[in-house]
Amino acid sequence: MTEHTLFRGARVVDPASGRDGTIDVLIEGGTVAAVGGGTERRGATVLDCRGLVLAPGLVDLHAHLRQPGREDKETVETGSRAAAVGGYTAVAAMANTDPVADNAAVIEEVRSLAARAGLCDVFPVGAITKGLGGEEMAEVGEMAQAGVRVFSDDGRCIPSARVLRNALRYARAFDVVIAEHCEDASLSEGAQMHEGLHSSTLGLAGAPAEAEEVAVFRDLALARLTGGRLHLCHLSAAGSVELVRLAKASGLRVTAEVTPHHLAFSDEDLVTYDTNFKVNPPLRTVEDRDALRAAVADGTIDAIATDHAPHAVEEKEAEFDQSPPGTIGLETALAAVLTNLVEPGLISLSRTIEAMSATPATILGAAEHGGPIEPGRPANLVAFDPAADWLVQAPFASRSRNSAFLGKRLRGKVIHTMYRGQLVVADGKAQR
């Protein structure tokens, strides 16, 4: 007998169908069976969702799951669990593993680990260059044929304009996305944080916003030259946003993402040398942060992506300049956005789901995610309480605990996550 689950009384926010209203949703097996009328089934598990928002499961364009290679920080399984707890049903896993995901074999390994975990869909990102070396193109075609839709050397910016040009050109044959980490390494060498008043006072080497902007400008120019499909990772600077705005206005096919931590924090937060705020790109000024928020609101920035970057405790407890950059983010992303953008009225819930689910699903080619929530569609859903107030604290579902949000109160909590019809998170708790 097929299992039925009824989400009763939730406010359904589903930008892909344009729906925003209280309506019941019935799940049968792995798919949506009914929305609105005809949702009663004898023996169905009924989830009382009054006061909750039901939306398509979140989709993360940018997570580091660390496997293979750094299983002490995270595995595909623990990362998938963190994703599920955060309301994600699909996650793009970055290629900077060891070995690097620069060939179809590593891609297949990550996929099979994800299938075994069975907590969310994991879309491995392929490296653009072999070994992330920035010089020789990886076998993009073979990986594309194995189903990879996004390619990135994330963590590093491709240093050579010629190499990037060729990658963007070559990628056109497979209609895949080249996702760039924009950073002119010669301007950011040795940098520990954003360059400005605070880096001067703290005596930490800084990277100016221009280290990113110079690379963004170059990349946009090359996207124009090649007609290739460019995606810009984790933008951090107001100037970068302005460049993307101009490029889009001129008709360029480019997309961009921002992280929850860049939307929530600024370089002022580094005054105690807390290494959880050491991220790359660095947290910039309050003005930059506000420009990023506005860019999410007006659509210049298409997607919110976590850049979930787990690190070992002893690495993050080291001296500031010895500590690796990165914060985990999967379990706090939605709450961070609800707290910092929705609560103050900068964006709507619908725009939130668009930026965290519908749009990233489109960029990633994750057709079974991002909605619409309609009969026959795969049941990948999240139900969250937009009003629940909670304190971010360890332990996390992630194997690491280097969260910039540690000790912060956030508003908005994931209650249920349904992945292919299975409640992988119920009442806020991971089920497996």
Add this chain to the structure above:
Amino acid sequence: MNKHLLSINDVSAEDVVRVLDTAESFREVGTRVIKKVPALRGRTVVNLFYENSTRTRISFELAAKRLSADVINFSTSGSSVSKGESLKDTALTLQAMGADAIVIRHSSSGSPYTLTKWVKGSVLNAGDGTHEHPTQALLDLYTIREKLGRFEGLRAAIVGDVLHSRVARSLSFGLLKMGAEVTLVGPPTLIPPDASAWGVQVSYDIDGVLPKLDVCYMLRVQRERQRQQYFPSVREYSRLFGLTRDRVAMLPEGCLIMHPGPMNRGVEIDSDVADLPQAVIEEQVTNGIAVRMSLLYLMLGGAVTEEVSERD
């Protein structure tokens, strides 16, 4: 006084005066035959030096010993990471041994902040990376007050590699706190971005600044900055920003010449300039011991009056 001394900004203007006044009463101890008072008898001070600095370490060591504290020197070159034991584990070890105060010198900015997470005792920053060196600033303030009698309205220039100087940061904030005017002078590449937001003036022309000064503070310029392309040559740097005999002649009478040491004679300061009577570089060193005694005493000891009167 705050529990820790991580930045000069941890010390209020009132406390600066208190530290300097207390140092004054301690300086006399250094002139005695038996240079010791029992103020910190039974207390343990650890000098945790991750960077070679014989002068600062000896100064702290003498200060603690003159207060009768037990002193442990824990020196290691390079970062804790390269050494194999983490800063945390070292801190926990020192904590387990009952350190009442840890004086830390480290090449990484912010390490003293990190250390406070794991130890119960007071942490004194003896220089962290390119961040701060608050005890140096306090001994400089002591020297300035002793020679000029005030801070309010004094005009000071800090000349050289401000960008990489922990001394410059602490001294700038300290002088500003006490009501002095500060001008940072150096090539634009060695002035920290947005430094004017600290409340200082910035100038790239030393000759325009010198005639108006009460304090001319020269910073050590490391030769490796040339390799890093902050300036084209040491020769050009000396010509443009070095304190030469000719430039000393432009200083008003009574203007102090200061340097935190160790000096690069012939680079930022001419050899014979360093030996002029208005150069108070050796007094800075002498005063360092009294100021560090004062800090250890105020941070670890109790009320000033009763215990200081106990001495002899």
